[in-house]
Amino acid sequence: MHVTLADARPELLLNQLTGGSNSVRSLYTPVRTAAAIAKSRLLQTAATKWGVPTSSLTVKAGVIHHAQTGRTASYGSLAVAARSKKVEQVAVHLKDASEFKVVGTPQKRIDALAAVTGKKQFTMDLDVPNALPTMVCRPPTIKGTVKSVQNLAQVKAMPGVTDVVTISTGVAVRAQTFGQCIDAVRALQVTWNGGSVDKESDATVLAKLKAASLPLIVPPLLTKYIDAEFVFPFASNTALETNCAIADVRADSAEVWAGLKSPIDVQEEIATSLGMPVTAVKVHVITGGGSFGRKLFGDAAYEAVEVSHKIGKPVKLMWHRTDDIRHGRAHPMCYAKIRATYAAGNVVTYEQRHTSVFTDFTHGLGEALTATASKLPVGGLGFFSETVFSLSQSVPYNFGVTTQLLNEVQLDFHTGSMRNVYSPNVTCARELVVDQLAAKMGKDPMAFRRSFMKNDRFRAVLDKVAQAGDWGKAMPAGMAQGIGFHAEYKSCVAVLVEIDCRPATVNRKVRDGVTGPRITKATIAVDVGLPINPLGLQAQMISALSDGIGLGLTQSIHIKDGLPLEGSWDHYFYTRQWNAPTDVQVFVMPANSADPGGAGELGVAASLAAVACGYARATKTMPTTLPINHGTLGFEPLPRTPSIPDSPTDGLDYAF
Amino acid sequence: MLRDLVGLKGPKYGCGLDVCKSCTSHINGKAFNPCSVPVSKIKATDEITTIEGLANKETGELHPMQQAWLDYDVAECGYCQPGQIMAAIAKVKQARANGHEISDTDFDELRNICRCGTYFRIREAVRAGAAKM
Numbered sequence: 081m082h083v084t085l086a087d088a089r090p091e092l093l094l095n096q097l098t099g100g101s102n103s104v105r106s107l108y109t110p111v112r113t114a115a116a117i118a119k120s121r122l123l124q125t126a127a128t129k130w131g132v133p134t135s136s137l138t139v140k141a142g143v144i145h146h147a148q149t150g151r152t153a154s155y156g157s158l159a160v161a162a163r164s165k166k167v168e169q170v171a172v173h174l175k176d177a178s179e180f181k182v183v184g185t186p187q188k189r190i191d192a193l194a195a196v197t198g199k200k201q202f203t204m205d206l207d208v209p210n211a212l213p214t215m216v217c218r219p220p221t222i223k224g225t226v227k228s229v230q231n232l233a234q235v236k237a238m239p240g241v242t243d244v245v246t247i248s249t250g251v252a253v254r255a256q257t258f259g260q261c262i263d264a265v266r267a268l269q270v271t272w273n274g275g276s277v278d279k280e281s282d283a284t285v286l287a288k289l290k291a292a293s294l295p296l297i298v299p300p301l302l303t304k305y306i307d308a309e310f311v312f313p314f315a316s317n318t319a320l321e322t323n324c325a326i327a328d329v330r331a332d333s334a335e336v337w338a339g340l341k342s343p344i345d346v347q348e349e350i351a352t353s354l355g356m357p358v359t360a361v362k363v364h365v366i367t368g369g370g371s372f373g374r375k376l377f378g379d380a381a382y383e384a385v386e387v388s389h390k391i392g393k394p395v396k397l398m399w400h401r402t403d404d405i406r407h408g409r410a411h412p413m414c415y416a417k418i419r420a421t422y423a424a425g426n427v428v429t430y431e432q433r434h435t436s437v438f439t440d441f442t443h444g445l446g447e448a449l450t451a452t453a454s455k456l457p458v459g460g461l462g463f464f465s466e467t468v469f470s471l472s473q474s475v476p477y478n479f480g481v482t483t484q485l486l487n488e489v490q491l492d493f494h495t496g497s498m499r500n501v502y503s504p505n506v507t508c509a510r511e512l513v514v515d516q517l518a519a520k521m522g523k524d525p526m527a528f529r530r531s532f533m534k535n536d537r538f539r540a541v542l543d544k545v546a547q548a549g550d551w552g553k554a555m556p557a558g559m560a561q562g563i564g565f566h567a568e569y570k571s572c573v574a575v576l577v578e579i580d581c582r583p584a585t586v587n588r589k590v591r592d593g594v595t596g597p598r599i600t601k602a603t604i605a606v607d608v609g610l611p612i613n614p615l616g617l618q619a620q621m622i623s624a625l626s627d628g629i630g631l632g633l634t635q636s637i638h639i640k641d642g643l644p645l646e647g648s649w650d651h652y653f654y655t656r657q658w659n660a661p662t663d664v665q666v667f668v669m670p671a672n673s674a675d676p677g678g679a680g681e682l683g684v685a686a687s688l689a690a691v692a693c694g695y696a697r698a699t700k701t702m703p704t705t706l707p708i709n710h711g712t713l714g715f716e717p718l719p720r721t722p723s724i725p726d727s728p729t730d731g732l733d734y735a736f
Numbered sequence: 737m738l739r740d741l742v743g744l745k746g747p748k749y750g751c752g753l754d755v756c757k758s759c760t761s762h763i764n765g766k767a768f769n770p771c772s773v774p775v776s777k778i779k780a781t782d783e784i785t786t787i788e789g790l791a792n793k794e795t796g797e798l799h800p801m802q803q804a805w806l807d808y809d810v811a812e813c814g815y816c817q818p819g820q821i822m823a824a825i826a827k828v829k830q831a832r833a834n835g836h837e838i839s840d841t842d843f844d845e846l847r848n849i850c851r852c853g854t855y856f857r858i859r860e861a862v863r864a865g866a867a868k869m
Contacts, residue, residue, distance in 0.1 A: 188809045189809060192805070192809060192810075192811050194814070195805075195811040195814030195818075196787075196798070196805045196806060196810075196814075196821060197790075197791065197798070198744075198745065198746020198747070198786065198788050198818045201745070256740070257737070257740035258739075258740060258752075259740070262752065318851060319815075319851055320750045320815045320849060321748070321750070321813075321815050322749070367813075369815030369816075370812075370813045370815060370851045370852060372851070400752060401751035401752060401753060401756070402753075590844075592755075622853060622854065622855075622856050622857060623812060623854065625856075626852075626855060647753075648751050648753050648756075649751070649755050649756055649849050650753075654851065656847060657846045657848075657859075658844035658845075660856060661856065662840055662843075725753065727752055727753070727771070727772065728772040729772060730754075731754050731768055731769045731773040732768060732773055732777055734754070734768070734769070734772075735766040735767060736827065736830050
């Protein structure tokens with residue numbers, strides 16, 4: 081059976097959203113139900129065809145057998161005959177968990193062969209007639225706009241260029257190839273109006289966050305206490321596939337192809353912008369080359385629609401990498417303040433104040449109703465964020481009186497959710513303080529966590545990594561273990577890392593990159609209630625570990641005068657092989673529930689926390705800005721103008 | 737050139753800056769990044785192989801590295817993996833030309849970004865694939 085991605089279908093309401101680590105949780109029962117209904121129809125069809133009772137049929141691996149006559153038929157051969165000509169209500173009995181043959185066993189990805197042969201198709205690989213390559217010349221600061229273009233006619237006359245047009249986000253160029261688009265964008269002479277945050281840099285944003293931080297309530301008078309504060313700079317989703325979309329806008333209809341996690345909202349927005357009914361806008365959802373939250377928004381789709389509408393031709397619009405980092409959405413900077421008081425072997429109070437630049441949730445929960453609510457001017461700011469924050473954040477420890485509060489500062493950056501949203505920062509700050517509490521109270525960090533854990537599921541994953549990862553083993557000076565824990569999406573995970581902060585490792589040299597401390601080993605135990613596909617689940621944990629390593633050690637955005645300085649992965653140091661661990665073990669805890677929990681984002685928070693805690697233990701210095709190297713700019717920033725940098729031509733020098 | 741004019745969509749665009757390495761292909765058996773090589777630098781005698789040309793042309797049998805990628809279920813979104821495979825094959829050959837099997841030091845020279853963070857499975861798969869090369 082081949083399950084395909086549906087076009088935007090407004091009638092699905094909030095059931096067409098990819099996000100919140102919700103896909104397996106929300107689809108598990110519906111998919112089982114649909115499969116059971118299909119199976120029952122196929123059996124009936126075979127029984128009718130062969131004139132035998134349904135009860136006499138058996139199924140093995142998609143082939144129906146009739147033992148007495150030796151007849152067989154594949155599901156596929158009966159599919160057309162089994163279809164229903166009318167909508168009818170049916171009931172099915174779902175298989176008991178004890179009869180599962182596939183659920184809970186390792187299954188490989190069905191698109192793997194296409195991926196390794198180069199045949200897997202992403203948006204930019206589609207051949208839509210006459211949808212020519214299109215790129216945009218962007219402003220030198222975030223949300224700047226075009227004041228005038230000095231040489232539009234000359235650029236339009238450049239080789240391959242078919243159209244040059246001013247749009248709300250810059251100047252779009254359509255040409256025969258993307259190479260010609262780059263040349264044309266770089267040749268454009270544009271005068272720009274200012275943007276929305278021209279006066280903002282890291283320091284000014286942080287000052288605003290600190291000023292807006294909600295007060296801690298408990299006076300540290302009668303008990304011992306720990307106060308701590310942490311800064312988490314901006315971070316970018318940087319999916320490998322940049323923002324991109326194909327659009328073909330006609331006089332009375334529009335068709336769009338893009339990787340979209342909230343397609344109904346995007347369809348509504350496009351229809352509104354074109355003044356067309358929703359039914360005139362077709363939105364095809366294409367598999368994305370990564371998202372990490374970015375594709376919750378249809379930024380590239382809106383832009384492609386605007387260009388196609390203005391020039392009256394189809395476009396295949398792609399953002400340059402540098403634009404994707406500088407003008408694409410980012411996880412906003414935040415500032416965390418924690419106070420924990422303790423007495424007589426107990427943590428008496430735990431207060432955490434999370435202050436963040438406003439996170440854009442205007443994609444809503446997947447359809448126009450909630451998207452509209454999240455865009456309301458009154459009560460809009462903060463309402464959705466606070467809902468998401470309070471639903472997603474909790475402290476897994478019995479820490480007496482506990483409060484976790486969010487406050488947001490309205491600054492007009494391009495923001496959005498990034499994998500695991502608030503949790504990586506909130507959890508990392510908390511786990512670092514938990515290690516401090518353990519030290520102050522004379523406890524081992526693992527034993528301390530264990531004793532305060534709220535339930536046995538949490539303790540079980542801790543115990544698993546402690547045992548399998550050999551917690552407490554002797555390590556050379558400059559190396560240490562670090563532990564991080566996180567529970568969310570009805571799942572929980574413990575991550576135990578080993579970090580090497582010795583000079584020989586920290587000072588490794590890599591061309592146009594940063595090294596620093598290295599996570600050498602990771603042991604992860606994950607409990608998702610009901611693991612559906614352990615192989616995929618392990619992959620998600622390995623993936624999240626790479627995120628946690630980057631966020632803890634190397635990967636951040638530096639804002640300067642209204643623009644990120646980063647322009648590629650040689651600036652925005654997401655984890656690469658030289659900082660990846662050489663030993664990773666992921667343990668999937670046995671099923672303990674009838675329902676699966678979420679896992680796609682789960683591992684990020686615990687991984688980041690483990691990396692940070694390991695670094696603190698290895699260096700005997702608690703980091704207060706994550707990643708630890710944010711204070712040192714490890715690269716020479718690309719020019720702001722033109723927005724697309726020059727293409728290198730020395731590639732053959734690096735052939736190996 | 738490769739994608740827009742020749743129509744080979746296996747090599748992906750990830751940066752156009754010779755940084756992400758998604759477009760890694762082979763020139764005369766060596767890994768290189770077409771995004772940073774103008775056509776004028778390519779000689780008529782140069783042989784260029786993209787991911788599409790990696791499997792056996794007669795039998796369609798996958799290259800051992802592609803098969804290892806399947807065996808270890810490496811791909812997540814899959815966008816970077818054609819480039820990862822092409823780079824891995826060249827790195828294994830380079831190590832052998834230097835008289836040794838691919839080592840941790842060699843892995844650390846692979847610059848290909850995998851934003852899904854599959855690095856550990858890539859390491860496992862490359863060693864398995866190399867054993868059959």
